[in-house]
């Protein structure tokens with residue numbers, strides 16, 4: 001526990017400071033035959049005191065990375081950058097990549113490093129132009145090669161590995177709903193796992209939308225049972241090793257979700273040393 005506290009303190013020294021914009025990554029116009037890392041310009045590395053946090057959220061599909069990462073981003077004032085959202089945005093824009101992407105995503109496969117890095121670089125460059133500082137990355141890196149490329153160009157302070165009992169993951173993915181008007185994320189699954197043989201039970205209440213979103217709910221095209229199973233398989237094969245990559249660098253914070261948002265959110269804040277963050281921030285203002 002003490003080691004985790006030290007890790008979190010080291011990773012979030014400037015949480016209460018609205019720091020100046022740190023230099024981020026840019027998308028270069030390099031040839032499509034160049035190795036993926038050549039799509040990044042090396043950023044100027046800044047002392048963590050002079051910028052906001054640069055965190056990564058890892059975890060299986062359905063674990064709730066997006067939910068917790070976006071709540072934390074609202075709390076600490078950094079952008080939530082989810083590569084899945086960047087891919088879906090590209091798909092919806094019907095741009096040159098969209099037909100290629102839709103086939104890959106709807107089979108539950110990973111998009112190539114080259115495409116994902118070019119989407120991420122563009123997002124970071126746009127953010128820098130707007131004066132953003134820091135981020136929480138969600139869904140990237142997802143392979144060892146992505147982690148290595150990222151490490152070459154930017155400092156990651158902390159990696160939060162969210163974990164949930166495996167039997168809940170499929171149900172959580174199948175229960176996901178998005179409001180096609182406001183873009184809000186909801187979940188209609190009610191999960192009630194009985195504890196047995198010493199393993200704890202777990203209850204997760206559905207996260208229902210407000211009445212005005214109810215008739216506008218849509219399901220992601222890749223949230224079908226067959227595709228989710230394939231995504232879970234690919235996570236175990238390609239993304240699980242990324243946990244060890246960061247564990248060996250002393251950057252991994254393991255967090256077992258004890259239940260739904262009401263049970264998990266306060267505990268996550270505690271684990272991140274942010275439980276009294278709002279009070280500290282108003283005291284410092």
Ligand SMILES: Nc1ncnc2c1ncn2[C@@H]1O[C@H](COP(=O)(O)OP(=O)(O)O)[C@@H](O)[C@H]1O
Nearest residue numbers: 061062083084087105109110111116139140142
């Ligand atoms: N870092 C990445 N590398 C490769 N493909 C990605 C990456 N991030 C997102 N994708 C693509 O976008 C899809 C949706 O991603 P995401 O919303 O993060 O899904 P999940 O619910 O599986 O975490 C993935 O299945 C994959 O096809």
